[in-house]
Amino acid sequence: MKLTYSGGDPVEFYSSQSSTANITAILEDSGNFVLKDENSSSQQFLWQSFDFPTDTFLPGMKLGIDRRTGQNWSLVSWLSDIVPTPAGAFTFEWDTNGTELVIKRRDVIYWTRKEVDFSFINVSKAEEDYFMFTVSANQYAPQDQRNFSMWQLRSDGSVVDLTTSRTFGGPECKGNNTDAGCERWSGPTCRSNWNSFELRSGYFFETVPRKVDYNSSLSTSDCKDICWKNCTCVGVTPIANNANNTGCVFWYGSFTQGLTGNNIQHYIIVDQGSSEKYLFELLTMDATNDTLELENDGNKGHNLKVFSAATIMAATNSFSAENKLGQGGFGPVYKGTLPDGREIAVKRLSKSSGQGLVEFKNELILIAKLQHMNLVRLVGCCIQGEEKMLVYEYMPNKSLDSFIFGKELLDWKKRFEIIEGIAQGLLYLHKYSRLRIIHRDLKAGNILLDENLNPKISDFGMARIFKINDLQANTNQIVGTRAGYxxxxYVMEGIFSVKSDVFSFGVLLLEIVSGRKIHGHLQIDGRPLNLVGYVKFCSKDQLLRCIHVGLLCVEDNAVDRPIMSDVISMLTSEAQLTLPKQPAFSSARSIVEEKSLSKRAEIGTSINYVSLSTMDAR
Known part of the structure; x- marks a missing residue:
């Protein structure tokens, strides 16, 4: 059996040594193409394609070595995305000594992994030593594709599961990072642990003329390796107009980044040290003397991940309008998808935002250190040039206000579960977290809902850290959402405490129960609001209890409001409740103002007096 093509020598696969052989060629369901001698009683194949893998790995194929023949089973990448010759820079192999999967670049280990997210078989015996994976545990594939899977080694050194788009290796390994299976590149002393390759758009200022190498056997990865080992090289650009996508331009001098620059992207050697050191200082400037560990882009773990702007741009399709989820006080929020398939929400600080570095720091410090099922989870952040971004887990049902004030319907059972979840999150912030936190901006728009409509408190830009023994604090800058919350x-005297959050929770509770905004007109078709119309979808006793607790939470005087542990107890038990006093702001504004004036007369001019407070509402 041989393959012939015009203008080239034939490629022979198999030649029978017997003139009496009855050879049958079969393409099996596994994808294996085999030759069998029907006259032979042996079940061994004369030849099979699985013994000669190219760049694709199927279930049933082997990576390893046949010690009887000396044959190695390994994948070889294409030279480029459009050149299928097996002369690429990367091989995907089974290391029989370390019993682990490895990706090599020109015979140098580039990536290793002892564990993969699939069931696999490792056979080690005198005749052969190999790795083989099965599809039964391919939980990441769509339901109708779980009985099929295949991996492909690409020209950039990544291995991709083509049924799920999950990747490992490749662009994750940027030169300096050793987590996520990556190996640090060897190179001169001019390359520090902070250096790495990043894909950027921008412009070069050349102090030395660029070098263009059209070598047809030079892959992009080869070019990066050459640049890495040359201290004067600052970056490389693949030659896009080359018919084979091989060869590169080597740059010397300096590079200026422009996120909205031209469409050409370059692989630039950047110093992550400046931004990460700055971020580290930023995160440790709080009174807790508690530090956060930083991780490089793409590494796995429970600590804060630092993403590059290029990674975030790729995830959000360059902050496209189609990916925009909304606009907040911090700036626009975009949906994104990371290379491993995880969906994220990216908050991008806008230059025109009323918030700034202080709020950005607040979010990083607080969310990164807090862990609770009713708090939104921070995935990571990005500080690069003028860009400051926060990366969160994606909440597919967006915010609570779109449900309780919109066309979406929530039955009473789910509404009560949401109320209880928010209460549990607040109790954690006030009492059980590593830090005592006052949120200061609790409202329906800052409660996100996951795929199961579980509530997650978000937006900690206005939050304040309390010392354990502190009961309240003063401020001369009133921040947060003023309208009713x-x-x-807080409004009149700049005093805030856990009871300030309790007040906001009470307002939110009443909104959830009634489906009406606190600052809206409490009428239906011109008639006074009647809650009887709402009790048809719920437990009347439970609804009335929620209203009762909500009114207790919005008491005028902070000392009359319950703490969150009492709130949860009142919501979930049938204990007798105290009667609420006069509702806040209904007719008490003059009384509050008189108290404020009286207090001013007692203590003199104070930064807490309302006339000296700067309103910074949103």
Missing amino acids: MSPE
Whole structure:
């Protein structure tokens, strides 16, 4: 059996040594193409394609070595995305000594992994030593594709599961990172642990003329390796107009980044040290003397991940309008998808935002250190040039206000579960977290809902850290959402405490129960609001209890409001409740103002007096 083509020598696969052989060629369901001698009683194949893998790995194929013949089973990448010759820079192999999967670049280990997310078989015996994977545990594939899978070694050194688009190796390994299976590149002393290759758009200022190499056997990865080992090289650009996508331009001098620059992207050697050191200082400037560990882009772990702007741009399709989820006080929020398939929400600080570095720091410090099922989870961040971004887990049902004030319907059971979840999150912030946190901006728009409509408290830009023994604090800058959510003592005197959050929770509870905004007109078709119309979809006793607890939470005086542990107890038990006093702000504004004036007369001019407070609402 041989393959012939015009203008080239034939490629022979198999030649029978017997003139009496009855050879049959079969393409099996596994994808294996085999030759069998029908006259032979042996079940061994005369030849099979699985013994000669190219760049694709199927279930049933082997990576390893046949010690009887000396044959190695390994994948070889294409030279480029459009050149299928097996002369690429990468091989995907089974290391029989370390019993682990490895990706090599020109015979040098580039990536290793002892564990993979599939069931696999490792056979080690005198005749052969190999790795083989099965599809039964391919939980990441769509339901109708779980009985099929295949891996492909690409020209950039990544291995991709083509049924799920999950990747490992490749662009994750940027030169300096050793987590996620990556090996640090060897190179001169001019390359520090902070250096790495990043894909950027921008412009070069050449101090030395660029070098263009059209070598047809030079892959992009080869070019990066050459640049890495040359201290004067600052980056490389693949030659896009080359018919084979091989060869590169080597740059010397300096590079200026421009996120909205031209469409050409370059692989630039950047110093992550400046941004990460700055971020480290930023995160440790709080009173807790507690530090956060930083991780390079793409590494796995429980600590804070630092993403490059290029990674975020790729994830959000360059912040496209189609990916925009909304606009907040911090700036626009975009949906994105990371290379491993995880969906994220990216908050991008806008230059025109009323918030700034202080709020950005607040979010990083607080969310990164807090862990609770009713708090939104921070995935990582990006600080690069003028860009400051926060990366969160994606909440497919967006915010609570779109449900309780919109066309979406929530039955009473789910509404009560949401109320209880928010209460549990607040109790954690006030009492059980590593830090005592006052949120200061609790509202329906800052409660996100996951795929199961579980509530997650978000937006900690206005939050404040309390010392354990502190009961309240003063401020001369009133921040947060003013319309109905702020407690009287906060608005009038700049005093905030856990009871300020309790007040906001009470307002939110009443909104969830009634489906009406606190600052809207409490009427239906011109008639006074009647809650009887709402009790048809719920437990009347439970609804009335929620209203009762909500009114207790919005008491005028902070001392009359319950703490969150009492709130949860009142919501979930049938204990007798105290009667609420006069509702806040209904007719008490003059009384509050008189108290404020009286207090001013007692203590003199104070930064807490309302006339000296700067409103910074949103």
